[in-house]
Amino acid sequence: MIPVAERIIVALDVPDAPTAWQWVQRLPQVRFWKVGLELFVAAGPGLVKDLKAQGLRVFLDLKLHDIPNTVAGACRRVTHLGADLLTVHAAGGTAMLRAAADACAREAEHLGIPAPAVLAVTLLTSLDETVLKDELLIEQSPTDYVAHLAGLALAGGVPGIVCSPHEAEAVRARLGDKLLIVTPGIRPAGAEVADQRRTCTPLQAIRAGADYLVVGRPVLAAPDPAAAFAAIVEEIAL
Ligand SMILES: O=C(O)c1cc(=O)[nH]c(=O)n1[C@@H]1O[C@H](COP(=O)(O)O)[C@@H](O)[C@H]1O
Numbered sequence: 729m730i731p732v733a734e735r736i737i738v739a740l741d742v743p744d745a746p747t748a749w750q751w752v753q754r755l756p757q758v759r760f761w762k763v764g765l766e767l768f769v770a771a772g773p774g775l776v777k778d779l780k781a782q783g784l785r786v787f788l789d790l791k792l793h794d795i796p797n798t799v800a801g802a803c804r805r806v807t808h809l810g811a812d813l814l815t816v817h818a819a820g821g822t823a824m825l826r827a828a829a830d831a832c833a834r835e836a837e838h839l840g841i842p843a844p845a846v847l848a849v850t851l852l853t854s855l856d857e858t859v860l861k862d863e864l865l866i867e868q869s870p871t872d873y874v875a876h877l878a879g880l881a882l883a884g885g886v887p888g889i890v891c892s893p894h895e896a897e898a899v900r901a902r903l904g905d906k907l908l909i910v911t912p913g914i915r916p917a918g919a920e921v922a923d924q925r926r927t928c929t930p931l932q933a934i935r936a937g938a939d940y941l942v943v944g945r946p947v948l949a950a951p952d953p954a955a956a957f958a959a960i961v962e963e964i965a966l
Contacts, residue, residue: 732758733764734760734785735940735964736758736961737761737787737941738957739762739764739942740752741766741945742769744771744811745898746769748767751781753934755956757958758957759785760788761784762786762788762939763779763786763787765790768786768790770873776809780809782812787813787814787842788809788811789814790814791815791849794824795824796824796894799816799828800807802844803832804831807832809836810841810842811844811847812842812844812845813844813888814844816847816886818848818889821880822883823885824933825846825884828884848889848890848893850874850877850891851877853875853913853926853927854924857869857870870895871895871898874891875895875898875899878891878899878903879908882903889907889908891909892911892913892928893926894928894936908940910939910941910942911940911942912942914929914946914960915928916929916930916959916960919945922945929963930964931966941960946960947960
């Protein structure tokens with residue numbers, strides 16, 4: 729069983745390393761942080777190593793999506809940083825997913841350290857059925873499409889996926905416990921939805937079968953971030 733507080737990954741969507749460290753110091757109760765594109769571009773890979781050196785868990789959200797050889801190279805370099813989780817896009821296909829998982833596993837074995845768990849991002853939580861149909865020309869429902877991509881993740885040998893809580897239940901029903909499920913798009917009751925489209929409350933996400941929740945603005949942009957985090961812990965501990 730994952731300890732309750734560790735099931736909440738807080739997205740450090742901030743512009744630079746000093747701001748990131750301010751948050752880490754301000755919220756010592758957060759044990760799992762996500763470093764995404766904005767912060768990684770600003771602060772560089774050293775930040776991931778430094779967070780790990782503080783005993784924190786790190787989700788490196790780079791959403792890699794390229795030809796297998798290129799993704800494998802990036803995965804080898806990420807493995808040196810010691811991140812716990814790493815994202816790639818499921819839409820890269822099974823060959824790319826397999827290249828990512830194999831590259832992390834081989835490099836980690838070579839270094840004698842744990843490999844990052846590769847997560848395949850399915851359908852971004854900022855997209856809805858209309859965009860799927862009208863822009864991406866995908867006729868399936870988000871649930872069926874995500875379940876299909878989760879199948880690719882399994883076929884490609886990656887240990888987990890990122891999806892909205894709305895699809896977590898269907899993925900669990902079809903694939904059981906074979907994949908780790910990480911769900912962003914978390915909005916506690918009353919929180920602003922902003923650019924997210926497929927959202928759920930923390931408790932709904934856990935009940936749907938999510939292993940980890942990714943939460944950004946509902947904590948960092950809250951009037952009292954520590955209280956907002958505590959409220960989520962309390963909600964899912966019920
Ligand atoms: O891979 C992700 O973490 C991710 C996938 C996805 O489909 N949707 C999504 O919102 N995310 C990330 O989850 C975080 C959500 O932030 P908030 O909307 O502020 O809670 C952001 O850092 C996103 O980059």
